[in-house]
Amino acid sequence: MTDDHQQDQDWSSLSGVWQEAHAEQSLEMEKLTAAVNRKTWQMRLMFGFEILTVLMAIGVACYMLSQDYTPLEFYVAIALIPFSLWAGWYGWDLRRNIWRAEGDSVMDQVDLSLKRAKASIRYAKMNLWATPPMLAFIITMYLFRREEFDTLSVAAVDRIEKITIFGVVMILATAVWAVWYLGHHKKNADYWQSVKAEMERNSHEEE
Amino acid sequence: MAPQLEHIISEYGPMLSRIAASYEYDADLQKDLLQETALAIWQGLKAFEGRASIKTYVARIAHYQGVNHVRKSAQRPKTAPLDEDMTGDQGDRAEKNLMQNRLMQAVRQLPLPLRQVATLALEGFEAREIAEALGISANNAAVRLNRAKAALKEELHDDG
Numbered sequence: 333m334t335d336d337h338q339q340d341q342d343w344s345s346l347s348g349v350w351q352e353a354h355a356e357q358s359l360e361m362e363k364l365t366a367a368v369n370r371k372t373w374q375m376r377l378m379f380g381f382e383i384l385t386v387l388m389a390i391g392v393a394c395y396m397l398s399q400d401y402t403p404l405e406f407y408v409a410i411a412l413i414p415f416s417l418w419a420g421w422y423g424w425d426l427r428r429n430i431w432r433a434e435g436d437s438v439m440d441q442v443d444l445s446l447k448r449a450k451a452s453i454r455y456a457k458m459n460l461w462a463t464p465p466m467l468a469f470i471i472t473m474y475l476f477r478r479e480e481f482d483t484l485s486v487a488a489v490d491r492i493e494k495i496t497i498f499g500v501v502m503i504l505a506t507a508v509w510a511v512w513y514l515g516h517h518k519k520n521a522d523y524w525q526s527v528k529a530e531m532e533r534n535s536h537e538e539e
Numbered sequence: 540m541a542p543q544l545e546h547i548i549s550e551y552g553p554m555l556s557r558i559a560a561s562y563e564y565d566a567d568l569q570k571d572l573l574q575e576t577a578l579a580i581w582q583g584l585k586a587f588e589g590r591a592s593i594k595t596y597v598a599r600i601a602h603y604q605g606v607n608h609v610r611k612s613a614q615r616p617k618t619a620p621l622d623e624d625m626t627g628d629q630g631d632r633a634e635k636n637l638m639q640n641r642l643m644q645a646v647r648q649l650p651l652p653l654r655q656v657a658t659l660a661l662e663g664f665e666a667r668e669i670a671e672a673l674g675i676s677a678n679n680a681a682v683r684l685n686r687a688k689a690a691l692k693e694e695l696h697d698d699g
Binding site: 339342343346347349350351352353354365371372436437438439440441442445520523524527530531 | 638
C-alpha cells in the first residue's frame with residue numbers, strides 16, 4: 333500500500349468521524365425554525381417602525397410649515413424632509429446590500445465587512461467635523477434673532493429659546509454618539525483587517 | 540419560514556452545527572451562532588442565483604458567520620475540557636465521542652485559513668468547491684488543505 337493511499341484512507345476515516353459528530357443536533361431544528369421565524373418578525377417590525385418614523389418626521393415638518401414659523405423653524409422643517417427620506421432609504425439600502433452579500437465567498441464578505449467598517453468610521457468623523465459648524469450656525473441664528481426679542485411676544489421668545497436649546501442638546505448628543513460609534517467601528521475595522529491580512533498572507537505565501 | 544430554508548436546515552443542519560462548533564466551543568453560544576447562520580441563510584436565499592451549489596452557498600455563509608461571531612464575542616476559539624457526556628459513556632460510543640471531541644479540538648487549534656479549509660474538506664468538499672466557498676484559487680486551496688492535513692495529523696498524534 334502506498335503512502336498516498338494510506339493518507340487517503342486516514343483522511344477518509346477522519347472525515348467519517350467528523351461527519352458523525354453533531355448529527356443528532358438536527359433534531360433541534362424545530363427550535364431553530366421558531367427562532368428564525370421570531371427574528372423574521374422582529375425585522376419586519378423594525379422595518380415598519382423605520383417607515384413610521386420617516387412618515388412621522390415628514391408629518392412634523394409639514395405641520396411646522398403649516399403654522400406661523402420663524403426662519404429657524406422654516407430651515408429645520410425644510411431640512412427634515414429630505415433628511416428623513418435619505419435616512420429611510422439609507423437603512424433600507426444597507427440591509428438590502430447585506431442580504432445580497434450573504435452568499436458571496438468568505439473572502440469577499442470579509443472584504444465587504446472591512447469596507448463597511450471604514451465607511452462607518454468616515455460617517456462618524458463626518459458627524460464630528462459637522463458638530464462645530466452646526467453649533468456655530470444654531471448659536472448665530474439665536475444671537476441674530478435675539479436682537480428682535482424686544483419686538484416679539486414672550487411666547488415667541490420662549491419658543492426660540494426652547495428650539496435653540498433643543499438643537500444644541502441634539503447636536504451634542506449626536507457628537508457623543510459619534511465618538512462611541514467611531515471607537516466601535518475602529519475596533520471592527522481592526523478585526524476585519526487582521527482577518528483579511530491573515531487570509532491574504534497565507535494566499536500570497538502559497539501562490 | 541420558507542420551505543426551501545426548512546429543507547436546507549434539515550439537510551445541512553449537522554454540517555452547520557459542526558462548522559459553528561469549529562468557531563465556538565461553548566454549546567449555548569454554538570446554538571446562538573447556528574441561529575444567526577440560519578437567519579443569514581434565509582436572508583441570502585433571496586439573492587441566491589444558483590451559481591454555486593446550495594451546499595457551497597450555505598458553507599460560505601456559515602464560515603463568514605463564524606468569523607463574525609468571533610468578532611462579536613471578542614474571543615478566539617478556546618480549548619475546552621472534554622464534555623462529561625462524551626467521556627462518561629461506555630464502550631464504542633464513548634470511544635467514538637472521544638475521537639470526535641479530539642478531532643474538533645484539533646480543528647479549533649488550526650489557524651483560521653487552515654481551519655476553514657479543513658472543516659470544508661472534512662465535510663467532503665473538493666478542492667475546487669473549497670476555493671469557490673472561500674474566494675481563493677484552487678491551487679491555494681489544495682496547498683492549504685495539505686498543510687491542514689499535516690497539522691491535524693500532528694495535533695492528533697501529539698494528543699494520542
